[in-house]
């Protein structure tokens with residue numbers, strides 16, 4: 001059963017676009033395009049984000065060739081579309097709350113609107129029990145009101161949509177050195193009470209360790225939030241965002257442009273935490289996905 005699942009996942013996410021690409025390359029060769037153009041298209045430098053069609057994962061859906069970048073949607077949320085005229089790919093963030101089974105995106109081209117189906121495989125995330133300050137689980141009326149204001153503000157930040165990144169390779173640099181927990185997706189129970197699943201990667205590091213940008217970015221929000229503590233939101237383009245939480249210090253302000261590896265603040269223990277660490281979130285189409293899919297290992 002497990003083996004069949006992974007085979008199916010492999011076939012649906014990788015093999016068919018590759019087959020399509022080979023056919024396309026044969027067609028391009030037949031058209032006698034310059035050799036360098038074809039050679040560039042056949043080199044396979046690795047793929048980031050990695051495709052993993054499960055709740056909290058990423059689907060890479062082939063949209064085929066088109067003269068202009070197609071526009072694609074999950075529901076009414078625009079998707080990141082990468083590529084060039086020879087082959088476009090929709091990079092789809094799959095919500096942790098998604099039901100396994102058939103899903104689809106909509107693709108708009110000058111010819112009209114079509115539906116592109118894909119399959120979400122099940123993934124069972126385990127449970128994590130945490131002990132935190134009681135006031136961060138049973139919120140006072142003041143804290144509840146503050147949290148709701150912050151949630152409204154964050155929703156605006158998360159809707160940021162700018163031009164797609166210039167690069168096709170969205171391989172990210174780990175934002176801080178340290179042990180990376182595989183806690184993405186864990187169903188969390190705080191002081192015995194179930195809460196939202198863990199939607200990022202925790203990296204253990206001492207307070208004061210530098211936090212850097214994982215890709216070129218524009219800073220779109222900074223603030224001190226009830227659960228997330230000192231926070232920096234980064235826009236990498238095309239609806240791909242990073243979230244850095246619990247910082248002890250922030251060095252940047254909205255509008256700042258950062259290169260990959262450029263410092264934005266320091267690891268800390270602000271907000272709802274059990275100790276100093278970086279919480280790193282990665283968002284695609286307003287959906288938190290597993291940051292590990294953007295890293296080398």
Ligand SMILES: [Zn+2]
Nearest residue numbers: 200201202279
């Ligand atoms: Zn976390």
